[in-house]
Amino acid sequence: MxxxxxxxxxxxxxxxxxxxxxxxxxxxxxxxxxxxxxxxxRHTLWGSSETNERDDFDDSGSNYSDNKSKSGSDDEFLQSFKNNEKKRSSFEKIQRKRWTAEEINALTIEFGEPAQISKLPSLKKCIEVINRNPHLKDRTPQQVKSWIDNQRKAEGRKTGSSLNKKKY
Incomplete structure (x- = not known):
């Protein structure tokens, strides 16, 4: 070792x-x-107030969970989803894919307007939405959560809102 x-x-x-x-x-x-x-x-998925260029992380081997204290059943639920995700090399470049109008519409129907969401959804909730909507089948829960957060931040920059500003 x-x-x-x-x-x-x-x-x-x-x-x-x-x-x-x-x-x-x-x-x-x-x-x-x-x-x-x-x-x-830095990434919003683990509580940072911003995401830097290293957001292409491979957490396939991590024990990351959305909340600080998850029950066993939630951990098992998230792990079962991760086990079904396509595995990739940690050195493989991630291909970025633009969000389609259908994907954006599906997320807006499920969660409402991103700028109006006061708290990001859990990864478990994102998984449930992905499983319900065929337009989101090629997205991961982390991508869904990041998209919502990025939309909230973009709206905050436009309006000067402090919704997403964290004080450390």
Whole structure:
């Protein structure tokens, strides 16, 4: 077993070359690797007030859940959804896809106008909406939640609203 840590500067590509080499070595040698990172990543999904360019994260191996204390049944529900998602390499570039009018309409019908939503929906709620609506079948719950948050922020910038400003 190898335990390592890495710092990823905000202005450098992530992951850095030494981390890539370490991951490849661990995979080639079948060595268990525990890697802790200060990735300088910000994302609204884990409570940051903004999302930076490192929003293309791969959380397929994480134990992330939407709320700080979930019951076992909610964790199992979220995990079952994650298990059905297409797995991808953590180094694979994510293809961005524009939101279609049908997808936007489906989200507006389900959640209302994004600017009027005072609290972001849970990942569980996003999964339920995706499962109910065929127009959203190619979207993940994280994408749905991020889209709503981004729309709220855009509206806040237009109106000067402080709805999404967090004080740390």
């Amino acid at each position: 190898v335990i390592a840590s890495a710092y990823m500067a905000h202005d450098e590509p992530a992951p850095p070359e030494p981390v890539i080499k370490l991951l490849q070595w661990a995979e080639d040698t079948k060595t268990t690797l525990v890697l802790g990172c200060d990735a300088n990543a």
